[in-house]
Structures are given as C-alpha cells and as structure tokens.
Amino acid sequence: MSRRGYARRDRILAVALQEFAENGYRGASLARIAERVELSQAGLLHHFKSKELLLVAVLDYRDEVDTQRFDIEVASGAEMLKRMVEVVEYNSRVPGLVQLFSVISGEAVTGDHPGHEWARERYRRLRGWVGDALRKGIAAGEFRADIDTEAHADRLIAMMDGLQTQWLIDPERVDMAAVFRGYVDDLIAALRP
Amino acid sequence: MSRRGYARRDRILAVALQEFAENGYRGASLARIAERVELSQAGLLHHFKSKELLLVAVLDYRDEVDTQRFDIEVASGAEMLKRMVEVVEYNSRVPGLVQLFSVISGEAVTGDHPGHEWARERYRRLRGWVGDALRKGIAAGEFRADIDTEAHADRLIAMMDGLQTQWLIDPERVDMAAVFRGYVDDLIAALRP
C-alpha cells in the first residue's frame, strides 16, 4: 500500500465513522461516504471490499484508539472507577463518537447484523476488564471481599450505555456525566470494607 | 372502518412489530411485512399511509399495552422498585418485545429518525413516573429525604436499558433479571432512612 493509499484509508475511516454514527449501518450509504471523501463509489470499494468490511474496520479502528485512551492497566479498583467517570465526562464532549457505539450496539442486537459478533466480543472484553479491576481492588483491601464483581461490572457498563442513550436522545434533560459520577461515588462508598 | 378492517390492522401491527424488532426501522421492509400478512404492499399502505406512520402506530400500540401491564399507579416507592424488577423478569422471557425498544431506541438517537421524538417523550414520561414514585417514597417515610430522586430515576432506567442491550447481544453470559434485582436490592437498602 502506498503512502497516498494510507492517507486515503484514514480519511475514509474518519468519514465512514461519522456516517455510520449518524445513520447506523443500514442507513449509511457508500455513495455518500465516497462523495464526502471525494472519491467515486467504486474507488471507495477499492479500499474496502464491502460495506460490511468497512464497518468492521471503523469499529476496530475506534476500539483501538479508545482502548489506548482508556489505558486499561490501572493500578487499583477505585482508580478504574474514577477512570470510568473521566471517560464518561470526556464522552459528553464528543457526541459523535458516543453515537457510533450507541447506534451500532442498538442495531447489533439483531443476530444477522455485521456488528453483532463485534459487539459481543467488545462487551465480553469490557466486562472482563472491569471485573478484573474490581477483583484487584478486593485483593488490595480497597473493597469488601464479598461483593459480586461480575454483577457490578455488568452494572457499571449498563449504566454507562443506558445513560448515553438517554443523553443522546435528550441532551438538555440528562446530565450523563454527573449522574454517572453519582453512581460511582455511591458505589465506592458501598464497596468500602 | 369495518370489522374486518380492524382485524387486519391488528394483524399488521403484530407482524410489523416483529419485523421492526428484528430489523430496525431502516432494515424493515413494507413488502416483507405485507407478505407475512398475506396482503399486497399497496394493500398494506391502505391501512397505514406510510412506513413512518406504521412505525409510530406500532410504538404507540406497544406503549399502551406495556403501560397497562406496568400499572403505573403504585402505592409506594419500594413497591415501584419491586414492580420494575418484575418487569425485567417478564422481559427476560419475551426477547422479541425487548428487542423492539432496544433497536428503535438505538436508531432513534439519530435526530432525523421517525422514532426520535417518540423516544424522547417516552424517556421523559418514564423518568417522571419513577421520580414521582421515589418522591412518594420519601413522603411516606420509606426513603431518606436527601436523595436525588431525578438522578436515581435516570439510573434505574439506564440500568434497565443497558442490561437489556447486553442481554440481547449475549444472552448466555448476562443474567439481566438477576443483575437488575441486585441493583434494586442494594438501592432499597441504601435509601432506607
């Protein structure tokens, strides 16, 4: 792949991200993406062989960036929780990105959706990370030993996602970051030994 | 409208519900719905003038049924919370219905989606109900008076929605009902005066 090719791919990914976020997988159109990249639709398909592959490429790309930003290797359980709050606060400043995951996750509950498997693996990974951090917190004596770490991991992720949906649909009425922060604060207090 | 007409409309609503749940608004096709109702596509559009109107009709219809089942007029705050747990338990037995709301809510974060306004109003209504019940609980002395009822309402709804998404995407790994029950149990304990 040439230097120019890489640049194009990046540009395509950026535009496709917006398009998928705004219209979902089904609602997005290759022609419109191509137009915004100043490329013919066939030219676009030269870089990504199909719409499905393009979506997966976008998701993987975003996942990678976010994973780096999230910086999974945290020292302790409480630190992870605070990191999650920071993520939500950051997200409340970039609606576009949040929308991508919300829209695709919503669509992907359908079995035959190209993002289905991706979403499943992503949730498993997230639950793993959060659960591990909580267990680390127990080991460090930060948290009580009798808590259900897996259930708490499920809840933290569900809370993030659920608040995102409400916030995207009605931004003026829902202060996603503040409400999530409240949840985490209460949780930290409740988990203290 | 004739007797036969009413029956048809009901049948259309039922089939359209499944189709929208399985494919979302954008993914659903009037032709396929019509086929399953054993009707021509033009015949279908005789009953509902457009796809958009059909979606709204389905949503309103389901909303009405669910609202009756949910039985909003509860006596107290704790009772409402327990009622919510029952709803989640019921939902975990009817994936199709849950999927409708998840898929449409996901799609509806997009501003121009025909379900956008519907989703916004629905969330406002839900938040109102749950918030009212919590305030009723305070008035009755069930709950502490210093709690943030609106934030708790947001969280309860977010938790329901978020768990639903995870459960729909990975049913074997997520016990939606149990995890939600755990949340509510902890909450009731935390809210006690």
Next chain:
DNA sequence: TATAACCAACCAAATGATAGGTATGTGTCC
C-alpha cells in the same frame, strides 16, 4: 349508494457490487 378494502401495475430513486479500463507510482535489475 357510498365507503372501506383491497389488487396489479408501475415509478423513480437508491442500494451494494462488479467489470474492465487507465493512469500513477514504486521497486528492481541493468
């Protein structure tokens, strides 16, 4: 007699994808 309940035929627009072409580099051997 009027209205509701259909249907066949049709429409323009958009969809993702393919075929087959032409430039434009890019690397390799002399």
Next chain:
DNA sequence: GGACACATACCTATCATTTGGTTGGTTATA
C-alpha cells in the same frame, strides 16, 4: 540514471435488486 514489470489507486459504466410510494381500478361490505 533509465527501462521494465507490476501493483496500487483510481475511474466510468453497468448491473440486478430493493426501496417506499402512487395511480387507477375492482370487489365487498355497511
């Protein structure tokens, strides 16, 4: 450096299919 080979990066044109929606009619029902 120059010549050749080859892959990359596109393009136009075309494809079959599907989309939601309309028109104009016929049949049944109230």
